[in-house]
Amino acid sequence: MSGRDPRERGRASTPLELLYDLTYVIAFAAAAEQVAHHVADGHIGPSIGAYLFAIFSVSWAWMNFTWFASAYGNDDALFRVATIVQMVGVVILIFGLPPSFSAAVEGHSPNNALMVIGYIVMRVPLIAMWLRAARQDPDHRRVAIGYAVMIVIAQTGWVLTAVVALPLSVTIAALIVLAIAEMAAPVVVEGKLGRAPWNAGHIAERFSLLTIITVGEVVAATTAAVEALVDERGWSLAAVVIASSGLVMAATLWWAYFLIPSRTILEKWPERTFAWRYAHLPIFGGIAAIGAGLRVAAGAVREENLSVSQIALALAVPVGAVILMVFVMWSVLMRSLDLSHVPLLLTALAPVVAAVAVGLRAGSGGTIDVTRAPDLTALVSVVALVALGLVVEVVGHEMVGYRHTVRVVEQASATGDAQRVG
Structure with a gap:
């Protein structure tokens, strides 16, 4: 050893x-x-x-x-x-x-x-x-x-x-x-x-693997939520939308995380590893909490003991936290506060906020009852809007944010090379 x-x-x-x-x-x-x-x-x-x-x-x-x-x-x-x-x-x-x-x-x-x-x-x-x-x-x-x-x-x-x-x-x-x-x-x-x-590169891989494991909890929770809805009402368009949205959440969580070139950056600047690894604590918690939110939705459908607004908050808060932490982790890792990412962040959070608004409006009627069309529509809308927030995060970064990432890396590399030459 x-x-x-x-x-x-x-x-x-x-x-x-x-x-x-x-x-x-x-x-x-x-x-x-x-x-x-x-x-x-x-x-x-x-x-x-x-x-x-x-x-x-x-x-x-x-x-x-x-x-x-x-x-x-x-x-x-x-x-x-x-x-x-x-x-x-x-x-x-x-x-x-x-x-x-x-x-x-x-x-x-x-x-x-x-x-x-x-x-x-x-x-x-x-x-x-x-x-x-x-x-x-x-x-x-x-x-x-x-x-x-x-x-x-x-x-x-x-x-x-x-x-x-x-x-x-x-x-x-x-x-x-x-x-x-x-x-x-x-x-x-x-x-x-x-x-x-x-080894900084090895650390980056290990954290990415645990992130994937945590995303697996979202897939498991999606299955539980859809199973609850199917048991209650059978297969329907609503069940398909919730199943699709849950899987979209899992896929976009994975995609958003790996938009950040962690291994590349940490191998070049291993001193950034400590702050980067601590940023994972809320990310792990947030992703697992999304699975918990889906489980809350499944339990509410089965027992009708929560309102749509409570389900909306149980999903929107962790999704919003993960979207925010992806922004924070990018900034911590790149050691750059690119203000052009702020509009992307706000745009990604907009559907999540809309999900809360839909939930609060529908939740005024008391506990959820999926046999009522308005409650079922509100539930489906909440889950779909939350998933949309993660889709916007990925699309926005692919279309705009990635160019900024490349620019920051190139500038940092050029500065480091110049300092070594000097």
Whole structure:
């Protein structure tokens, strides 16, 4: 475990890394299912809080492993066993998600013993691997030890928030502080002790693969929503429109994400990786929440316990957030605030806002009843408008935004070449 080459071009994910990612298919689906269930029961605020905590927990666990694997993933027997043990920890974490949401709804902390145990099972082998790297890679010994110490301190904090009885407000504040500290610590460690030998191109591929996995939750949720409508009314034009719109959402989410040339930029400027990777936290959460919104629609169709306006918000808010974060991630990665993208952003958000307006107008009639033509029409319109927002995002970037991307890259490359010559 002497460290991978951080400048290796074309490095791909290993079969072991792909196997590890499979556990996160279940994790994102479980979080989406829980927030959809509790929102449908009317516990909107606590459910959203528990969802944010769940998405951070799941995403951060994945980032911890991915960061180490990019630097030291040698795929030997010890590394494989350590990875499989971490997969067990992810499964334990997933078992902790339902109690986490239930606790939040009841006014308690979303952090619980199962989630903490899952993290311990994941982090003990990870700490051992960082210490192994410190012993076998003298050139990066200080930063490897720094990561091991950082994880021990952070995990101690998470354990204390779960076992020490504190007022809810204090516990929530502690969880927020811990989350911020977790994100800041790697930047500080590598800034003070040197950079671990992670590969920026490999990191870009790993994050893109997890994004695709998260988009899969939208496909699964679309199937659930259409199944609910078909069970209620049989196949109809409305069911076809919702199915088509859901699949369009999945396709355009994928398309919009890959409009950003992440791997190309990060391989050229790896120092931009930290800000870029943190921009993924709301992106992962937003995409999974779109699936949750579709699950909310499916539950409302079956049980008629939500209004069209509530369904519209459950879909429009995460879609709007993802569209906004694509703009933010482009700006962070390119280190350029191209104001010509602002009209594109506003144009893409316009159908999403229209979906909310349609939902609010239709929602004044109370809970949805798909046997009534106005409610069914409003539901179909909301889903179609939300999907249209993502279509506009893709078309706008392909027609206008991509030229701006190329121009920014060329200008940055020319500036960098001139500085090196000087």
